[in-house]
Amino acid sequence: MLIAINKIRDLEKFFLNEIVNERIIDFRIALKLNMDINVYLLVENLNVNNYTHLLYNNKVTIEQITSGDCKNDGFYDNLFKIEQKIDFGLRRRLSNLLEINENHNIKLPCPIISFYSYKGGVGRSTTLAGFAAHYAYHYKKKVVILDCDFEAPGFSNYFDLTSEILSRKSGVVEYLLDRQFLNDKIDLYQYLIEVSKEYSGDGEIHIMPSGNVSDEFVNNGNKSLDIHRSHFLEALARIDLTSDESILFQFNDLFHDIKEKIKPDLILIDSRTGFNDIFGVMAFHLSSLVVGFFGNNIQTQPGLHFFIDSVKNIKNPNFSVILINAIISEGRLFDNFKDDVNSYLENNLDANDEPLIIEMFPLNRFHILERIGTKDEYKPDFINLIRKKSYSDFNMIFEGIIKNITDNEDIKKDNSIKPIIIDDIKIIRKIDLNALEIRMSNNNYKLLPKEIMSLKCKVLENLKNDMPRLYGEEVTKMDENYINQRFYFRECMKDVFNRDKFLILGSKGTGKTFLYNALKEEYFISQLQQKARKIDEKYTFINIISTTKDKVKNKRLEVARWFKISEVKDTDFFFNRFWMVYIWNSIFIESDIKIGFKSKYDVLPITNDEITKRRFLKIIESDTEILKIENELKEIDSYLKNKKQNLIILFDQLDNIVKPIYWDKVISPLINFFRSNQYLRILPKILLRSDLFEKLGNLNNKQELKSQSISIEWSQEEIFAFFFKILFAKSKSEFYNVMNALQDIPSKQILNVKQASGNDNQVPLDKLYLKPLVDTFFGKWADGRDSKSLKYGESYDWFYKNLKNADDTISLRPFIDLLNESITYYFKSNSDRNIKPILSSFYYANSHARKYAVKRHFEDLAEEEGNKDLLIIFDYIDKEAPLALRKQSLKKGEFESLIANVIKKYNETLDNKSIEALRDLLIVNGIISVYTKPGGYTSYNFALLYKYYLGLSNKRYEQNTSGYNR
Numbered sequence: 001m002l003i004a005i006n007k008i009r010d011l012e013k014f015f016l017n018e019i020v021n022e023r024i025i026d027f028r029i030a031l032k033l034n035m036d037i038n039v040y041l042l043v044e045n046l047n048v049n050n051y052t053h054l055l056y057n058n059k060v061t062i063e064q065i066t067s068g069d070c071k072n073d074g075f076y077d078n079l080f081k082i083e084q085k086i087d088f089g090l091r092r093r094l095s096n097l098l099e100i101n102e103n104h105n106i107k108l109p110c111p112i113i114s115f116y117s118y119k120g121g122v123g124r125s126t127t128l129a130g131f132a133a134h135y136a137y138h139y140k141k142k143v144v145i146l147d148c149d150f151e152a153p154g155f156s157n158y159f160d161l162t163s164e165i166l167s168r169k170s171g172v173v174e175y176l177l178d179r180q181f182l183n184d185k186i187d188l189y190q191y192l193i194e195v196s197k198e199y200s201g202d203g204e205i206h207i208m209p210s211g212n213v214s215d216e217f218v219n220n221g222n223k224s225l226d227i228h229r230s231h232f233l234e235a236l237a238r239i240d241l242t243s244d245e246s247i248l249f250q251f252n253d254l255f256h257d258i259k260e261k262i263k264p265d266l267i268l269i270d271s272r273t274g275f276n277d278i279f280g281v282m283a284f285h286l287s288s289l290v291v292g293f294f295g296n297n298i299q300t301q302p303g304l305h306f307f308i309d310s311v312k313n314i315k316n317p318n319f320s321v322i323l324i325n326a327i328i329s330e331g332r333l334f335d336n337f338k339d340d341v342n343s344y345l346e347n348n349l350d351a352n353d354e355p356l357i358i359e360m361f362p363l364n365r366f367h368i369l370e371r372i373g374t375k376d377e378y379k380p381d382f383i384n385l386i387r388k389k390s391y392s393d394f395n396m397i398f399e400g401i402i403k404n405i406t407d408n409e410d411i412k413k414d415n416s417i418k419p420i421i422i423d424d425i426k427i428i429r430k431i432d433l434n435a436l437e438i439r440m441s442n443n444n445y446k447l448l449p450k451e452i453m454s455l456k457c458k459v460l461e462n463l464k465n466d467m468p469r470l471y472g473e474e475v476t477k478m479d480e481n482y483i484n485q486r487f488y489f490r491e492c493m494k495d496v497f498n499r500d501k502f503l504i505l506g507s508k509g510t511g512k513t514f515l516y517n518a519l520k521e522e523y524f525i526s527q528l529q530q531k532a533r534k535i536d537e538k539y540t541f542i543n544i545i546s547t548t549k550d551k552v553k554n555k556r557l558e559v560a561r562w563f564k565i566s567e568v569k570d571t572d573f574f575f576n577r578f579w580m581v582y583i584w585n586s587i588f589i590e591s592d593i594k595i596g597f598k599s600k601y602d603v604l605p606i607t608n609d610e611i612t613k614r615r616f617l618k619i620i621e622s623d624t625e626i627l628k629i630e631n632e633l634k635e636i637d638s639y640l641k642n643k644k645q646n647l648i649i650l651f652d653q654l655d656n657i658v659k660p661i662y663w664d665k666v667i668s669p670l671i672n673f674f675r676s677n678q679y680l681r682i683l684p685k686i687l688l689r690s691d692l693f694e695k696l697g698n699l700n701n702k703q704e705l706k707s708q709s710i711s712i713e714w715s716q717e718e719i720f721a722f723f724f725k726i727l728f729a730k731s732k733s734e735f736y737n738v739m740n741a742l743q744d745i746p747s748k749q750i751l752n753v754k755q756a757s758g759n760d761n762q763v764p765l766d767k768l769y770l771k772p773l774v775d776t777f778f779g780k781w782a783d784g785r786d787s788k789s790l791k792y793g794e795s796y797d798w799f800y801k802n803l804k805n806a807d808d809t810i811s812l813r814p815f816i817d818l819l820n821e822s823i824t825y826y827f828k829s830n831s832d833r834n835i836k837p838i839l840s841s842f843y844y845a846n847s848h849a850r851k852y853a854v855k856r857h858f859e860d861l862a863e864e865e866g867n868k869d870l871l872i873i874f875d876y877i878d879k880e881a882p883l884a885l886r887k888q889s890l891k892k893g894e895f896e897s898l899i900a901n902v903i904k905k906y907n908e909t910l911d912n913k914s915i916e917a918l919r920d921l922l923i924v925n926g927i928i929s930v931y932t933k934p935g936g937y938t939s940y941n942f943a944l945l946y947k948y949y950l951g952l953s954n955k956r957y958e959q960n961t962s963g964y965n966r
Contacts, residue, residue, distance in 0.1 A: 004035050007056060008086060011039060014054070023049055025067075028079055030087040040065055042080055109259035111405040112286060114269040117293035118303025122326040124293045125149075126369050127397065128270050129158040133386040134398045136203030141265040143203065144192075144258055146172055147210040148269050150236055158372065159195045159207070160379055163214065167228065169193055171211035173236050176250045179257075188261045198383055206262055211236070248285055255286075266405070289404055291397075293324045293363070296333050298934055308344060312356050317783070320404055324397060326363035334362035343931045347889040347939055348954070357793030357801060359404070361397045447741040452835045455734045455741075459838055462730040464823045468816055480523045485729045487518070488722040489762060494532035495710045496648065496685060497539065502674050503709035504687045507805070507926060508861045509813040510712045512687045516543075516652040538645045540594050544586040546606075547653050554605030555586050559658045559666055562613040568665070572698070575669035577620040582606070583649065584629045587636065587682075595647060597639050599632060633679070640681035651686040660692050660866040668698035671705070685710075690809075691924035692866065713809045716800040717765040722812065723819070724773050728761040735838075738776065742836050745772045771796050779837035782845060795841065802850070805926030806943035811857060814945060818844055818853035825849065851948040858949065861925060869910055869921060876902045877950050888942045888952040895919070895928075895940040 008029055015027040026042040039062040043049070051062050070076045117124040132143045150173055170178070175191045195205035211232035218228055258264060269287065290311070294304045311321045325337040338360055345356050368381045368391075389395050447455075468486075478487070493515065495501050506512050518524045519541050529535050546555035559565070559578075568574045585606055588599040606612050619625040640647055651670070658666045667688075674684045690713075699705065714722075727735060739750055753772055757763045763770055774796045782798035793801070803818070804810045822843040826832060834840070843849065862870040877886060877898070885898045899915045910918070919940075922928040927946060932938045942952055 004031060004037065004059075005088075007060070008037060011037070011054065011060070012086060015039075015041070018049075026080060026085075028082070028085055028087070035059070036061065039063065040076070040079060042067070042070070108286065108288060109255050110264055110266060111288045112255070112267045112269065113289045113291060113401065113405070114271050114287040115291045115293070116271045116307070117326075118300050118307070119295065122293040122295055123324075123363050123369060124326075125158070125270050126372055127291075127293070127324065127326075127363065127394070128268055129372070130369075130382075130386060130391075130394050131398050131401060132205050132268055133159075133199045133382075134389075134394070135266060135402065136200035136205050137386055138201075138389075139402070140202040141204075142262060143200075143205050143266050143268060144262055144264045145205065145207045145268045145270065146254075147208065148172060148271050150210050159199055159205070161193060161195075161207070165193060166209065167212065167214040167216045169209065169212060170228075171209035171232075172254070173211040173232055175208070175254060179250070179253055186257070188257050192262075199386070201387075204262075206264070251286055288318055289320050289322065289401065291322045291324060291401065293326045294337075295326060296328065296337055304341070305344060305348075308341070308356075308358075309348065311358070312345075312348075321358055322397075322400060322404065323358055323360045324363050325360065327365050328362055329365050334360075337362075343941070346941055346944070347931065357797055359400055361393070361400055363393050363397065366391060366393070447737065449835050452738055452741050455738045456835065456838050459727065459731040459734050459738065460823055460826060462734075463727060463819070464827065466730050467726060467820050467823070478518060478521050478524065483518075483521070483524050483527060484760065486726060487524070488718075488725045489528065489531055489760075490712070490718060491765065492710055492712050493528055496528065497532050497534045497646075498710075499646075499677075499683050501708055501710050502677065502684045502686060503671070503693075503705065504685055504712060505690050505693055505706075505709045506687075506712035507690045507809055507811065508864060509811040509857055510714060510809075511812065512689070512712065513547075513652060515712065516547075516650060516687060519648075519650060538643075539648055540645060541648045541650060542587055542590050542594060543650045543652070544583055545651055545653065545657060547656075554607060555589065556608050557582070557606050557612050557616070557657060558608055560662055561608075562610070565662050565665055571665040572669050572672070574620065575666050576673055577626055578616065578666075579670045579673050580626065580629055580633070581616050581619050584633055587647070587649065588632075591636065595636075595640065595643075595645060597636050601628065601632070633682070637679040637681050646681050646683055648683045648685055651684065654686070654688070655692065655865040660695070663692060663695070664697040668696060671696075671699060675705070675708070689864065691926075694924045695866075695920075714812050715765070716797075716810065717767070717770055719799070719810060719812055719815045720770045720774055720796075721763045721765055723815070724757075724763050724770075725761045727777075728757070732761065735776070738838065739772070742776065744780075744836070745776065767796070775837075777838045778844065779840050782841050798841075798845070802845075802944050803853070804943065805945060806923070806929035806941065807926045809926060813857045813860070814853040817856055818849055821849045821852040847948045854945055854949040858946070867921070867925065869913065869918060870925065870927070872906050872909060873899075873902055873918060873922070874950065876905065877952075880905075883953070886950070886952055888944070888947055888954050890940045892938040892940070 008031060011029055015024065015029075018024045019026065024041050024043050028040045030038045030040075032038065037056075037060045039054075039060060041049075041051075041062065041064045043064050043066060046064050046066060049064075054060055054062065065076050070080060115124050115128045128145065132145055135141050136143050170191050172191070175186070175188075179186050191208050193207045193209070195207060199205060212228035213232050214228045216228055218231060255267065258267065292304075292307050294300045294307075323341060325334045328334055328337075341358060341360065345358065368385055371377045372382055385391050385394070496504075496515075496519070504512060504515070520543070525539060525541065529539065544555065565571070585603065588603040589605065592598040604612075604615065619629060636647075654663075654667060671686065674686070677684070696702070736750065736754065739745060740747060749772055753763070753769045756766075756769050763773065775794075778795040780794055782793055782795045799815060800810055803814050819839075822839060825846075825848075826839060826843050829843075832840070832842075858870070858874065861867060862874075881898060881901070885894055885901075887894070890898065896915055899918050902918070903910060903913065903915065919928075923930065927943060929941050929943070930938065931941055942950070946952065
């Protein structure tokens, strides 16, 4: 820290308070080069206030000024006209890093990409050289490379450039000074080297080195000052990198000279390592894309964090960034790197900012690259690596860069084209869609803008009437038509027939009960068997526990109500037998009708009363009776084997018969009973909420159990595929007609998507097929049509980023509710005049829609057994939490203070629960995540899903929070 700056901050807080108390009118603080601090106070009357206690060893001077002084003295008048209260004065270095000036009027001649690394030895220059060759050779492009690592020139190690060639050319440093001297008469080619066609193929690569640092004499000179290296150092000493205006316009001249002479498709800049002015100029002022290289060690974190902070402050919509994790030896390191970057991004957003999405790639250690630029380099290795694309990491990075600059150029083109707008929205209602369909049957017919708009509104209108508004378990009619038109068959469902997987795990809203209800329908089962290729054997499904909508109602016994669990001496033994009896009883209630096997014993209904309790106890407590039950289950298993049948027994809504507080004692024995399933043809499927499973005790090797489970958490691809199945049910023709008419997606690609989706409208879970659909419906960019910003990423990624839970799972419910609310608002506003996209981010990304999206999801989550305390926590945050604690990211001390406040106010309602218990409740429900940095720093982060619902801010408050600073 700098003591002087800390002192300035103390003075700032003090005098802001003086303004509040009306002791002064205003103030300004200035830091001088000698680190003295000047304070100017605007007051009503002089000598009223004494501030001598603030002078701090005479390094602080305080001057009081009246309004009359301002009128009579231009210096004071101008001083208080400046809005900024703090002036840190003239900096000798790094101004371009500390203050990014985006107000210059420099127009880039082509995409400019800066390659930067905080530390050396991470493959930055090698990757730049490889990309230049890749882009020139495979895309036949002209590339110019500028070596701006002035203090350590070294790019000349690449492309087989000899010292003789280098000694004849000057570079960037000399050019900047020579142009000041010669103006437009400068000869660019004296500073450029063209690379051999071995590397560039049908393209071109030109290099401008940092400068000529050879020991050769200049023009036959004979003094030390006359060697090229001395000239280079003299030029370098004279370049003013602290003046952004001066250096920006010098580089502007260079860029346009290059454009005029070379006409490049791309300019690549090799920037120097660490914190430096040239990086500030090139990366943040003059680049359209910055590629940053960072390792995994702690020493690189300050540079990585500064890099991210700088990037998120840039408002230029055509600026973007890629991060390279280099040089790594195993995939786990890249996963850690991504987690660290994403956590830092989420924890350090400014108030009301959208999440920043940064594309990241790994760069693994590779022996050929390590030899490039050294005496051990074998030139054909590098050439073949580029030509044959034999290094997968390079291929991913290079195509990521190319896609990025292509997208940027597309945006510029889009900005130059005025969007097609329908002036009179009422006109679309008058179009006869049936007549339009006849006209469209002519392949040569080209839709008019008003006709496209009409089709677009028809798609949205159908969705408005057809989008699911009730959650899955509330579907009352799951007939053949519903299953064909609306039911989305998920890949995970096919594992229902996998005999080794007996647990089905999913968080609230993933569709456990929806799947449970579907498995009661014979048509659905037959369709699922075909998709899973399990048609050679017969599968019968029996529900072990009755739910409110089951046809068979007599299978329900509330355990805690009829059994004194606390008095059971050996719960494992007792409930192992209990479940054997319950399963036997449930199966044989229906086995005669469903599979043709009748019990030898009297089978009575399982009623929720004392009668069933006594009957169960009689069997459980008798070895003879339990043996009869055990043998009959084995008999039915043998019967099924001989008939080549399988009996799948389903357990759902277990929390309705066993309260979660008793699950360790009651449900764990059920899981252990089937963990090593003794039956060949009786196949259990136990549906559990993920949060309750995570809390479950009395289980050994719980992680191994996950390999025996089916996860039904939704993926980013699945929520889109589900949505488009709903859309295609009523609007397939209209949607594809709009898609073709807009001409944003190549017609061949549209045809591939249609064919891949098939007659059942199940879009494959592949970005190749889903993204064109998403781009057409939601627009390519999440920032909206007008901003055209790459900063917050594409719509395809925005939904997952903003709707995911803290544990990185995503729930379907908020997605559906968000779209329902967005479409409703679309028709209420009646203000959309653009023919594309079909539904823009103006409707789906606004705070009202996002708040609505989580409302029902959270209320439903909190109603689940064991989750009622969530209502208390959320209510406190929403209505009573101080602003300093109402943040998306909280330090450990802040989070503990927040929960302690909740406990203090609602202790009795919360049954004296601890901070740890409430913390765990939030974690297992995916509401918060815990992020721990090396060194012990811990933060608690709310999922972005809840940001608008709770009114959370990302702003880091400046007031004293010393009580929460751990």
